[in-house]
Amino acid sequence: MERFKNFLAYIRNGLCFSFTWLLLMLMEGAVFSGIKAIEVGFLFKVFLMCLYGAVCFAVCFTDFLIRTKGFIFRLTILFITFIPVEVFTFYKLNIFAGKGTALEWTIFTVIVISFYITCLVLDRTKFKDKGERYTQLLNEYNRRQQNE
Amino acid sequence: MRKKMRVNIIANSDTKEIFAEIHCTEVTAEVRRLESYIENFDGRIKGECDKEVSYVDIKDILYFESVDNKTFIYTKDKVLTAELRLYEIEKKLSERDFFRCSKSVVVNIGKIVKLKPEISRNIIATLDNGESVVISRRYVPELKRIIGAED
Numbered sequence: 001m002e003r004f005k006n007f008l009a010y011i012r013n014g015l016c017f018s019f020t021w022l023l024l025m026l027m028e029g030a031v032f033s034g035i036k037a038i039e040v041g042f043l044f045k046v047f048l049m050c051l052y053g054a055v056c057f058a059v060c061f062t063d064f065l066i067r068t069k070g071f072i073f074r075l076t077i078l079f080i081t082f083i084p085v086e087v088f089t090f091y092k093l094n095i096f097a098g099k100g101t102a103l104e105w106t107i108f109t110v111i112v113i114s115f116y117i118t119c120l121v122l123d124r125t126k127f128k129d130k131g132e133r134y135t136q137l138l139n140e141y142n143r144r145q146q147n148e
Numbered sequence: 149m150r151k152k153m154r155v156n157i158i159a160n161s162d163t164k165e166i167f168a169e170i171h172c173t174e175v176t177a178e179v180r181r182l183e184s185y186i187e188n189f190d191g192r193i194k195g196e197c198d199k200e201v202s203y204v205d206i207k208d209i210l211y212f213e214s215v216d217n218k219t220f221i222y223t224k225d226k227v228l229t230a231e232l233r234l235y236e237i238e239k240k241l242s243e244r245d246f247f248r249c250s251k252s253v254v255v256n257i258g259k260i261v262k263l264k265p266e267i268s269r270n271i272i273a274t275l276d277n278g279e280s281v282v283i284s285r286r287y288v289p290e291l292k293r294i295i296g297a298e299d
Contacts, residue, residue, distance in 0.1 A: 001216055002252070061268075068280035071266040119267060127265045134263040134271070137295040142258055145245060 007064035014054030022046055042093065049089040056082040072123050075116065083112060185243045193237075195221045195228030204228060206244055210275050211255040212237050224277050247294065249273065250284040257294065 026046070030038060059065050060078040087108075090096065096104045168186050172179050192203040210222045214234040221228040230237065238248050245257045255273065262274040269285035283291055292298065 063282070068272065068282055070264065070272055071268050071270075122267055127267065131262070131264040134265065134292075134295065134297055135261075137297050138257070138260060138263055141295045142260075145258065 003062070003064045007058050007062045010058035010062050011051075011054045014057045015050055018053055019047055019050040022050060045089065045093055049086065049093075052085055053082050070123075072120060075119055079112070079116060181243065184240075191244075193221060193230060193232075195230050197226055197228040202228065206241065207256075207258070209256055210259050210277060210279065211249075211253055211281055212246075214252045222279075247287075247291065249287050249291070250282055253281055255281050255283075 023043075023046070026038060030036075056078055060074040060081075066074060066077070090108075091099070170179060170182060170186075191206050193206060193209065195202060195204050204221055204223060208223050210224065212230065212234060213220045213222065219230040219232060219234050219237065221230050232240070234248075234252070234254060238246070238254050241254070246254050247257050249255045255275075259275045259277075260273045261276050263283075264272045264274070266272060269288065271283040271288055271291065273281050273283055275281065
């Protein structure tokens, strides 16, 4: 029950954060491109995308369904489940004004991939070394405890 | 400076069971700690599995987990229900290398074979049976203190 409550709290927080952030971005975009109104239907679709994203995030980053997996596994699942839907929604909602230009989609792809690669590199280098050091200290501690 | 504790072992063929007596000038917290340690030495925890009560050696326990107000004992080959609450187990076994690693888990440090820190600041601990438990970021400083890892 506790896990489910935590899962719901993550969805609520994720939805509030992403929808507010996206709404601010849309308003800012509308100001710069001279759009005077945002349709309710459009906002509803953005809301659905944020809700889906928040559910994916909560599934991946709480222990409600995935319990003992590492960060990279969770991030990979999030990207696999959410990024295709995000791309499809951006395309359908004309976020990039029509089909968008190659440059716009390239920037989007580079942001996603560079974020993933940064996390992967950190995990395979800095955190791996730290893990080896902690494991060594733990083994020394266990040996000491056994000898006492 | 504290005086070193003297330990006497008296072997007597007439003695029916092993017992320990602590002689001290006053009962301090340290003495209580020693008493608790001796009491729990080679201790066992009562558990229930398929409505059958059994005792599990503390050294065989991998971890305890609390789920919906019930406490479970995990060993290599079975899962039992404990009658004690998690905080009681934590208190009882804190001198026995058991460590609260998240809100709902108390793990046996002696059974951890690998530690892997995560970007999220949690640590994934792999146990000797291949299972993993998460040491949540709130409890990581305590683990570091125990094993002597300072960043």
